[in-house]
Amino acid sequence: MYIGLDVGGTHTDAVLLDRGGVVSTCKTDTEHSNLLGSIDRALREVTRGIDLGSIVSVNLSTTLSTNAIVEGNVEPVGLLVSSGPGIDPENFRAGRHFYLLEGSIDHRGSVVRDIDEKALAAAAEGCRKKGVKVFAAVTKFSTRNPDQELSMAGAVSGFSDFTTLGHRLSGQLSFPRRVASAYFNSAVWRTFSDFAGAVQKSVAAMGIGAPLNILKADGGTMPLSRAADYPVESILSGPAASIMGIVSLCHVTEDSIILDIGGTTTDIAIFASGAPLIEREGITMGGFPTLVRSLKTRSIGIGGDSVVAVKKGKVSVGPERRGPSMADGGKQPTLIDALNVRGIISYGNGARSVQGMTALASKHDMTPEELSSTAIECALNAIKNTVEEMIYEINEKPVYTIHELLEGKRIVPEKLYVMGGPAAAFVELLSDRFKIEVTVPKNFEVANAIGAGLARNTMEAELFADTSRGVLSVPNIQVSERIDARYTVERAEADAVRYLAAYMKTIGAAVDEGGIDVVESSAFNMVQGWHTAGRDIRVKCQIRPGVIMDLY
Amino acid sequence: MIQAKNKMGLIFFPAYDWAIEDTHPEREERLLYTQDQLREEGVFDIEGVLEFKPDVATELDVMRTHFCFPDVASVTTESHMISAGGAIRAARLVLDGEVKKSFALVRPPGHHAMKAVHGNRGFCNINNEAIMIEYMRDNYGIKRVAIVDTDCHHGDGTQDIYWNDPNVLFISIHQDGRTLYPGSGHTTEAGGPNARGRTINIPLPPGTSDDGFLYAIDHMVLPILKDFGPEIVVNSAGQDNHYSDPITNMNFTAQGYAILNDRLSPDIAVLEGGYSIQGALPYVNLGIVLAMAGVDYSGVREPNFDEIADEIRQERNITAYIERLTEVVLGNYFKPAEGRELLYPGDYVTRKKNIYYDTDGIQESQVESLMRCNDCGGLLVLESVSSVNPLCLGIEIPVGACPNCRDEGLKYFERARKQKKYAVIHFINRVNKEYVRV
Ligand SMILES: [Zn+2]
Ligand SMILES: [Zn+2]
Numbered sequence: 001m002y003i004g005l006d007v008g009g010t011h012t013d014a015v016l017l018d019r020g021g022v023v024s025t026c027k028t029d030t031e032h033s034n035l036l037g038s039i040d041r042a043l044r045e046v047t048r049g050i051d052l053g054s055i056v057s058v059n060l061s062t063t064l065s066t067n068a069i070v071e072g073n074v075e076p077v078g079l080l081v082s083s084g085p086g087i088d089p090e091n092f093r094a095g096r097h098f099y100l101l102e103g104s105i106d107h108r109g110s111v112v113r114d115i116d117e118k119a120l121a122a123a124a125e126g127c128r129k130k131g132v133k134v135f136a137a138v139t140k141f142s143t144r145n146p147d148q149e150l151s152m153a154g155a156v157s158g159f160s161d162f163t164t165l166g167h168r169l170s171g172q173l174s175f176p177r178r179v180a181s182a183y184f185n186s187a188v189w190r191t192f193s194d195f196a197g198a199v200q201k202s203v204a205a206m207g208i209g210a211p212l213n214i215l216k217a218d219g220g221t222m223p224l225s226r227a228a229d230y231p232v233e234s235i236l237s238g239p240a241a242s243i244m245g246i247v248s249l250c251h252v253t254e255d256s257i258i259l260d261i262g263g264t265t266t267d268i269a270i271f272a273s274g275a276p277l278i279e280r281e282g283i284t285m286g287g288f289p290t291l292v293r294s295l296k297t298r299s300i301g302i303g304g305d306s307v308v309a310v311k312k313g314k315v316s317v318g319p320e321r322r323g324p325s326m327a328d329g330g331k332q333p334t335l336i337d338a339l340n341v342r343g344i345i346s347y348g349n350g351a352r353s354v355q356g357m358t359a360l361a362s363k364h365d366m367t368p369e370e371l372s373s374t375a376i377e378c379a380l381n382a383i384k385n386t387v388e389e390m391i392y393e394i395n396e397k398p399v400y401t402i403h404e405l406l407e408g409k410r411i412v413p414e415k416l417y418v419m420g421g422p423a424a425a426f427v428e429l430l431s432d433r434f435k436i437e438v439t440v441p442k443n444f445e446v447a448n449a450i451g452a453g454l455a456r457n458t459m460e461a462e463l464f465a466d467t468s469r470g471v472l473s474v475p476n477i478q479v480s481e482r483i484d485a486r487y488t489v490e491r492a493e494a495d496a497v498r499y500l501a502a503y504m505k506t507i508g509a510a511v512d513e514g515g516i517d518v519v520e521s522s523a524f525n526m527v528q529g530w531h532t533a534g535r536d537i538r539v540k541c542q543i544r545p546g547v548i549m550d551l552y
Numbered sequence: 553m554i555q556a557k558n559k560m561g562l563i564f565f566p567a568y569d570w571a572i573e574d575t576h577p578e579r580e581e582r583l584l585y586t587q588d589q590l591r592e593e594g595v596f597d598i599e600g601v602l603e604f605k606p607d608v609a610t611e612l613d614v615m616r617t618h619f620c621f622p623d624v625a626s627v628t629t630e631s632h633m634i635s636a637g638g639a640i641r642a643a644r645l646v647l648d649g650e651v652k653k654s655f656a657l658v659r660p661p662g663h664h665a666m667k668a669v670h671g672n673r674g675f676c677n678i679n680n681e682a683i684m685i686e687y688m689r690d691n692y693g694i695k696r697v698a699i700v701d702t703d704c705h706h707g708d709g710t711q712d713i714y715w716n717d718p719n720v721l722f723i724s725i726h727q728d729g730r731t732l733y734p735g736s737g738h739t740t741e742a743g744g745p746n747a748r749g750r751t752i753n754i755p756l757p758p759g760t761s762d763d764g765f766l767y768a769i770d771h772m773v774l775p776i777l778k779d780f781g782p783e784i785v786v787n788s789a790g791q792d793n794h795y796s797d798p799i800t801n802m803n804f805t806a807q808g809y810a811i812l813n814d815r816l817s818p819d820i821a822v823l824e825g826g827y828s829i830q831g832a833l834p835y836v837n838l839g840i841v842l843a844m845a846g847v848d849y850s851g852v853r854e855p856n857f858d859e860i861a862d863e864i865r866q867e868r869n870i871t872a873y874i875e876r877l878t879e880v881v882l883g884n885y886f887k888p889a890e891g892r893e894l895l896y897p898g899d900y901v902t903r904k905k906n907i908y909y910d911t912d913g914i915q916e917s918q919v920e921s922l923m924r925c926n927d928c929g930g931l932l933v934l935e936s937v938s939s940v941n942p943l944c945l946g947i948e949i950p951v952g953a954c955p956n957c958r959d960e961g962l963k964y965f966e967r968a969r970k971q972k973k974y975a976v977i978h979f980i981n982r983v984n985k986e987y988v989r990v
Contacts, residue, residue, distance in 0.1 A: 085853035086593050086838065091554050104855055107588045107834055112855035141592055176594035281597075287553060289597045398603045400587075401569040402630050405605065524581040525574060532575060536584065 001050065002548065003058040003210075004453020005042060006241050007035060009067075010263075013449035014042035016050065021551050023050070025446045035064065036198050043206060052207045061215035061241045061452040064195055065188045065234045069286055074187035078127035078135040078160075080152045081179060082115060086140065092176045094183040094288075097132050099123035101152070108466070109144030115151055124155040133159070134189055136182035138166035140175045143475040144464065162189045162229075167475040169230070170291040171462025171540070174281065180288040185232035192231035196224055211508065213457065217283050217294035219244045219276055219545035220458020226507045232292055236283050238448070239267045239297040240545075241455075243276050245447025246417050248454045248547040250439060254414040257387055257434070260447075261420035264303040264321040266383055269295060270390055272411055276545060277394065293460065295545065296394070300386050304336045304422040308357075308375045310364045315374040317382070326356035333357050335379055336422065338372035345425040380433050387413075387434075419444035442552060454549060457509035460519075460542035463496040468526055468534025477503040489523040489537050496539040504543075516541050556600030557846025561645040561654035563638045564590075565606045570631040570660075572911065577799070577827040578660055578675045586657070589834030590841065601845050604645065606638030606658060613640065614678055615987040617686045617713065619668045619934060619946030619978040623989060627669045632677045635660055639684035639822045646784075646819050647692045653844045654820050655789070656680070657837060661824040663703055663788050664734065666712035667920075668946060670938045671912035674705065674734060681788055681822050682713045685720065688784065689951055690985060695719055698782035700773055700816060701726070702765075702809075703790020703824040704800040706737025710788065711751055716744035716922050717929050717950065721752070721780045725768055727793070727802055728755040733910075739877070742884040744922055745901050746930045749888030752776060754881055757873055758801035761866040762808035764874045765793065769815050772881045779886070787818035791826025791836040795864045796854070798827055803864035805857065806832065810839030810849040818844070831856075898956075899924050900933075915939045927954035931961045935974075945974040951982045958983050 001018045012030045016023040026045035031038045039060070047055070068074055078097045083089040084104025101123065103115035127135070137152035146167040153163045164185040166178040200212055213221035216233045219240040227234060242260045246252065253274040260267040270277050276295045283294035301319020309316050317335055325336035327348030333356035339345045340353035347353075357368035364371070395410045416438045418426055423440050431438040441447065465472040465483055472481045472495070479499045497516045504511040520540040525532045566583035573579070590596065596603055611624045613636065620627050638658035645654045662681060664674030671677070681699055688694040698721040699714070701707035706726045714720040729735045743751035754768050777785065791797075793804035813821070821840060826833050835854050842849035854860075900921040907916040916938035923931040929950035937943045945968055949961035958981075965979045969990060979988040 085835075085855065085857070086589075086851055087554070087595075087842070088848060088851050106855045107585050107592065108830065173588055173591040174594050174597070175592050176597060289553070289594075396605055398564060398605050400564075400566050402567055402634060403569055405565070405634060406608070406630060522568065524568075524584055525579070526581065527575050527577075527579065530575050536581065 001054050002056055002453045003043070003046065004449040004451065005039060005059065006061040006238070006448040006452050007039060007063060008238060008448070009063055012038040012042050013446050014046045015446050015449040015453055016046040017450065017453050017551065019549065022443055022446070022450065024048070025449070027446070035062070035195065036202060039199060040202055043203070047206070047208070053209070055208055055210040057210050057213060058203060058208060059213045059215060059221050059452045059455060060199065061237045061448070062234060063238060065192050065231050066236055068188045068191050069184055069235065073191070075134055075190050076132050077183055077186040078123070078132040078156065079179070079183055080120070080123060080135060080137045082139045082148060083175060084112060084140055092179040094180060095187070097127055097130065103139060103148050105139055105141040105145050105148060107141055107144065109141060111145065111147070115148050120152060120155045127156065128159050133161045134186040135160045135163040136166070136186045137163060138175070138179045138182050142167040142178070143171050143173060143462070146475060162186060168478070169232070169476065170282070171464070171475050172282070172291055174291065177282055177289050177291045181232055181290040181292060184235070184285060184290065185230060188231050192234065193228045196228055200224060215241055215452045215455060216458065217292055218278060218458055219295050219451070219455060220543065221455045222457065222459070223508045232290070235285055235292060236294060239269070239299065240295050241448040241451040242267065242419065243269045243295055243297065244451030244455045244545065244547060245444070246419065246441060246451070247276065248450055248549065248551045249441040249443060249447060250417055251550060252415070252417070255411045256415040256417060257413045259383065259416065259418045259420070259430070261418060261422055261426060262303045263305040263421065264301065265299045266302045267297055267299050268383070268387055268390060269297045270394060270411060270413070272409070278545070280397065296390070298386055298390055300382055302335070302379050302382050305330070305334045306379070308333045308335065308338055308360065308371070310360065310371070313364065315371065315378055317375050317379045326352040333360055335375060338375040339422065339425050341368050341372040342376065344429070345422065376429065380429055384433055415439065417441060419447050450551065454547040456543065456546050456548055457504065457511055458543045458545050459500060459504060459509070460540065461496060461500045461503070463492055463499070463539040465492055465537040466534060467537070474499050485534065487535070487537065489521055489539070492537045492539045493518045493521055496541045500541055511543055515543050517544055554598045554847055556598050558652040558844065559600045560602070560841070560845040561642065561651035562601060562603050562841065563606050563641050563654065563656040563658060564603055565634060565638050565658045567631050567634065567659055572660070572672070572675065582659055582827070582829050583657065583833070585830050586833045586837045589838055593838055595838065595841055598845065598847060601841070602651065604641055606634050606656070607641045607644070609633045609636035609640055609683060612987060613683050613687055615978070615989070616690060616980065617683045618665070618678060619936070619944070621668060621670050621936060621938070621941045621944045622976050627671055628677055631660060634658070635662065636678055636680045636683045639680040640687050642820050642822065643684045643688050647688060647694070653818070655841060655844055656820070656822045658823055661790070663701060663707040663710050663790070663824050664705070665709040666907065668916070668918060668934055668936045670916050670936070670940055671909045671914045673907070673909040673911060675825070675911060676709060679709050679713060681710060681786055684820070684822070685786065694783050696780070696782045697721070697784045697786060698723065698777055698780055699786045699788060700818065701788035701790070701824070702793065702812065703788055704792040704797065704802055705733055705790065705825060706753070707788055708734045708736045711737070711741065714747070715751060716747050716932060718747040718750055719951070721750050721776070721782060723752040723754065723773055723776065725754040725756065725765065725773070727800055728757055731758050732800060739880045739884060742888060745924055746922065749885045752881060752885055754877065756802070757870050759803055759867060759870055760874065761803035761864050762805055762811070763866045764870060765804055765808055765812060766815070767874055769812055771878050773816065775882065776885045784820065785816065785818045787813065787816060787821040788824045789821040789840060790824030791833055794826065794828050794832035794836060795860065796828040796831035803866065805864070806835035806839045806852050806854055809836045810843040810852055813840050813843040814849070897924050897926050923957060923960060925954060925957055928952055928957055931957040931964070933964060942975040943973065944976040944978070946978045946980070948980040949983055953983050
């Protein structure tokens with residue numbers, strides 16, 4: 001049996017699942033001052049009366065790291081950075097202990113200038129004196145040559161509790177994203193690892209021996225052992241939990257739209273041939289683009305509790321929420337009240353909905369029915385426009401080969417899945433609007449916890465080989481090997497898969513080579529003068545986000 | 553996050569699956585390291601720098617601009633249509649107001665492709681900038697355009713296409729033709745009889761560095777542009793003036809390219825040549841993108857710049873030579889040699905050209921006849937024969953042709969059709985937007 005736990009901003013949801021479907025569920029309020037207590041309560045509730053030995057895994061989605069960053073509740077980080085020529089690295093300053101060091105590596109991974117050892121030693125000493133305990137070391141092109149990051153880490157090893165090395169976060173290029181990701185990772189490290197340790201203890205104390213996994217924004221999980229070193233990968237996993245829930249609840253095979261309509265927001269995701277799409281670069285956290293892989297989702301300020309307002313004769317819905325709907329005892333009419341007035345739902349105290357809408361409508365020379373209809377229209381338009389923007393963006397995504405440009409697949413959604421509190425009310429409205437089949441999945445109230453519970457371990461790795469220099473590396477999983485001049489792209493593909501599988505084994509993840517896909521692979525002849533000097537080989541492989549099993 | 557002062561569109565299309573030949577400079581790998589550098593620098597995360605897919609140019613887009621013999625499909629591949637389409641996309645972005653400036657980082661290049669096309673010369677088949685400009689003129693009603701070609705090689709193809717066009721100013725800054733392919737681009741080449749002073753050549757001596765290039769921009773290009781008053785300025789952004797380029801002899805730097813773009817402030821840039829793909833392109837392209845977007849580019853330097861700075865300093869005699877060149881260049885524009893008075897309107901001026909297509913090994917002979925006209929660019933008639941095509945004919949009634957030139961063109965076409973002398977006739981009628989091949 002599998003346990004999924006989603007510790008959200010308002011609720012903590014837990015589910016217990018087995019091959020037959022949902023065995024039990026639990027929804028409890030999240031106690032922010034005592035997250036562990038909330039988790040404990042939910043776990044005890046869903047496991048009541050079952051054989052704890054039959055639990056295979058416990059997967060947890062938590063907003064802990066996200067909240068720590070958003071609320072600025074983070075530890076000071078000694079951020080050691082070297083960039084060489086290019087865009088002014090001052091632009092990427094983060095935190096109060098930012099040290100810019102001389103040193104430079106070019107795009108081939110050749111050291112152009114050594115790290116200024118004196119300045120590095122001074123920076124380290126400065127941090128030590130100020131009591132800085134966690135660090136992040138980042139250089140430009142460290143994914144091509146990690147040596148300078150390693151020597152930066154070496155300079156603080158005597159007194160650092162934890163140091164994030166930029167190249168270990170991802171093989172992807174982007175110095176600014178590397179800086180931000182490494183900074184966040186170190187900034188939340190202590191909070192996260194303390195929490196993770198406590199959860200593990202409490203789960204063990206309960207008698208559950210199953211491994212604990214943490215949900216990531218890409219809709220996959222990572223074993224706790226990895227999460228302890230890469231807590232940044234746990235940020236913004238909330239929307240991913242619900243999307244993975246849909247994956248296990250519905251047999252999505254077509255291009256589809258997924259809507260999760262909540263109280264304040266609607267999360268939107270797009271599936272291509274049944275698989276959720278992944279963000280090209282990485283998620284943006286608090287305005288900082290990062291290297292953290294995530295599903296492609298967008299959130300707009302339209303939900304059941306979004307305020308209905310009229311300004312200069314124009315009706316609007318959201319993005320603010322000012323308490324619950326009037327039907328629920330609130331003070332201002334919301335989208336829920338509009339749906340009540342139109343008789344699309346009959347929720348809570350319907351009379352209060354009518355009362356609120358009538359009061360607002362009469363101020364603007366409208367009938368409550370007109371106002372409600374316009375408000376519902378407005379919400380639907382906002383959702384439709386955003387969906388269309390997303391699809392346009394996906395279809396217009398830049399490609400770099402003639403083949404992809406001329407033969408590339410275009411997304412044309414054939415189905416829409418909608419979940420969330422007011423989901424049922426929207427079925428007809430949405431099918432009218434989108435002119436495609438609309439489905440409300442079974443058990444959608446706990447889709448988030450189901451998604452968390454059934455999400456697989458995921459990971460990606462980028463192999464980079466240069467036969468003229470005779471080197472191969474997979475930076476984020478610490479592979480660095482010599483290769484001969486005859487090394488081929490076919491061997492590189494096999495090696496990338498093999499290295500990733502081996503790494504997954506070391507972190508205790510349940511993955512075999514068959515579950516790893518090569519997603520990008522290229523080989524370029526490098527020419528010097530008019531002769532081929534070697535080959536630049538690049539292979540990217542990943543374990544796709546997916547679920548352990550379909551529920552129904 | 554960094555904010556671009558100018559919202560900017562980047563059409564990045566490296567065509568990773570296309571090359572002229574395995575070890576040819578124009579091969580798959582050419583923009584690979586540029587992409588690495590731009591991604592590592594986080595250029596695509598700059599707020600206001602947006603990436604777009606190229607359009608695919610249509611046969612009509614090519615026929616509007618070129619006489620392709622025997623036809624468009626025979627002298628182009630998909631890669632050429634996408635490269636030209638990239639330039640078109642760049643123009644659309646600017647003219648539709650989606651962005652303020654755009655840069656088409658596309659390959660293959662196009663500036664050696666002339667009016668008549670029989671194959672590939674100087675790595676070019678069709679002229680990306682010209683196809684883009686003619687697209688703008690037909691679809692957006694743009695009238696006056698200036699092209700500043702900063703490729704190290706003379707933009708002889710673009711010069712040929714606009715030789716007789718009084719509304720398109722073509723300025724080429726390049727390494728002196730006496731020392732480099734294609735050998736042309738002397739100050740004596742200053743435009744056809746109906747367009748004197750609309751072709752401006754600035755041949756610079758080998759060894760010219762940042763100082764010389766920027767001097768030419770400040771003292772020659774900018775004053776001429778100011779007077780001409782174009783609606784759109786296009787930069788043919790070749791990058792082979794770089795000190796590390798393997799096939800040229802100039803000493804221009806990435807920082808120099810960035811400053812040049814800052815001062816020139818083109819609306820649209822289109823990549824041309826540049827074959828130092830590891831040592832120059834990543835940094836030059838970074839410099840150009842930042843300068844166009846209005847983002848601080850002062851930190852852009854080649855990694856080995858410090859070691860080479862002394863070596864590439866401009867010699868004094870070169871500085872003096874360029875200073876002396878100014879008067880000739882400005883004179884070509886502001887006091888062009890008499891052209892219109894040479895002949896009476898209605899007479900034909902002919903040019904005979906022998907053109908060698910180095911990449912494809914084709915030899916072409918042309919007779920270009922232009923009708924003198926005081927009211928428009930003048931009817932153009934071009935007879936061409938090559939080692940791959942028998943005698944062919946191109947007739948062009950130019951943009952904004954006067955009724956006389958239009959009537960004459962229509963008559964010429966009818967006559968030629970009856971003669972059965974030509975294997976192929978291309979007829980371009982810009983007034984009626986009619987593009988025919990018979
Ligand atoms: Zn060139
Ligand atoms: Zn005329």
